[in-house]
Amino acid sequence: MALLAQMEALGFRPNSVSYTRLIDALGSIGRTLEADVLFQEMIFVGFRPRIKLYNVLLRGFLKKGLLGLAIRVLGVMGDLGTERNQETYEILLDYCVNAGRLEDTWSMINEMKRKRFRLGSFVYSKVIGLYRDNGMWKKAMDIVEEIREMGMVLNKQIYNSIIDTFGKYGDLDEALEVFGKMKQEGVRPDISTFNSLIRWHCKSGLLKKALELFTEMQEQGLYLDPKMFVTIISRLGEQGKWDMIQKTFENMRSRGHKKSGTIYAALVDIYGQYGKFQDAEECISALNAYAQQGSCDQTVKVLQLMEVEGIEPNVIMLNVLINAFGIAGRHLEALSIYHHIKESGLSADVVTYTTLMKAFIRARKYDKVPEIYMDMERAGCTPDRKARQMLEVASLVLQQRN
Known part of the structure; x- marks a missing residue:
């Protein structure tokens, strides 16, 4: 940008390639307004951007919710006779789905069909997710059936959408069947796959299977999701299954999660909630975990639970509380x-x-x-x-x- 300012001060302007690269760079780091200014300048001096540049701007504007600027870019494309490509439609489709605009989504899909663009896994996974989130279970399953009839090779995104749809509507056997097929076809499940399966099994009270999935997730070397751990041990705590909580926690510690403040704090918090504090050492570990995050309310809560258990706060514990308030x-x-x-x-x-x-x-x-x-x-x-x-x-x- 400094070089651009020097050039313009000397009465020179960048060429089309320089404009394109600079706008692309600004858009990739979220400096969309600066990118828009250069884009307008580029059009003003008579350059005709390529479709790649339009897509960069559209993605950046829509990601930040700048719909007005995105519409203006589409207008410039139309005025200059630049045709939308597959990527353009997928960017617009992604926005419509995330915004919950079902009618606009189908309008976009129908336009893609008319122009003979490929409706791949990305498009179908988005549509399944949109129907799922709007409670349209049958429509989502119709899309799944359509995909099966077409013999389309499914990717991770579409598998995750199907699994989550089955799980949300309680058809867990189907979800697990799709999960098994996913693995058989060499598509490696990711954290989203396991999160979905664990969440819906917990919601249905099938904790044994949820724990099996949790263990499988860790065995595959996937990054531990603290939210899933909290969900599982909360359910176990409600049922009073303290031995299973302890076993789960010990398994996690053996896998290298001993120092995870969020995990340790969650365990102690659940134990405290149900009156299962073991000793002052666990309390101090919880206090430290919360204090490092500046979670004052949780720190105070643990101190209160300690008092109920007859564990007197000492200077070490109160120092931790001072630290929590200081961080906050x-x-x-x-x-x-x-x-x-x-x-x-x-x-x-x-x-x-x-x-x-x-x-x-x-x-x-x-x-x-x-x-x-x-x-x-x-x-x-x-x-x-x-x-x-x-x-x-x-x-x-x-x-x-x-």
Whole structure:
């Protein structure tokens, strides 16, 4: 863009290829408005873009919901006599489906048929998904039957759409049959495939099969989806199947998920909800997991559950809560926990003071940092390197302000 500005300042303009590449680059990183300005300039100086450039702009505009700009691009295409290609129709079809515009979707498909464009797996998977999401079960299955009669080679997208449609309407045997056929034909299931199957089996109360699918997913080396784990253990918790929860969690730990904060927090949260806390170590692990995400409400919830279980919060746990409030930008709540520590007769440690200082620096309340530092020295705590660095930063900012 800087080079373009220099060229124009010297009275030169890029050629058609340079315009195309620059607009393509801007569109690919989401800078659609800048791409549109260059596109208009390109048209103004008399260049005729190729269809690839129109498609780049359409995809970028529709992805951001800029329907007006997309319509204008289509208008320019019409004015300059540029015909839509397969990719153009698929971009427009994708938008219509995602927007739930059933009539426009069929209008687009009929136009593709008239112009003899191929209706491949991408198109059919989109249509099946649209019918499924609009509760039109029979229509979705008619499309599946049409695909079977055509002998079309199915790809992953269309398999996933069919499986999810069967699952949503409770026909899980059919969903599993399609799943088996998918694997037989060498199409590797992805995380969306397993998520769909696990979700609908859990909803139907078929937890044993859901766990089998969950295990198969992990055996295939697919990235663990925390939402699916939470769904499964929530259902198991409702049924009081604590041994199965523990077994599932241990299997996950053995596969390298021991350090996953979201997973550990979910387990402890479910155990706490149903009164199944084991010990303070699990509570601290949950607190740390939530605090690192700045999930203050969940952190407080775990502390409350601990109190019900008779586990007294100590300075370590309260420091974690200060950290959670600090990450969330809630410095006043962090300060209130510090006062609670002192009023409870507990001894604040270096971590307490440094975590609190960090919370105020995050909130840009630099004037409070020296006060906390002095409190730390008065309490007989030796400031560490981190505390001294934060004091220096705060002091420097305050000097600049004055």
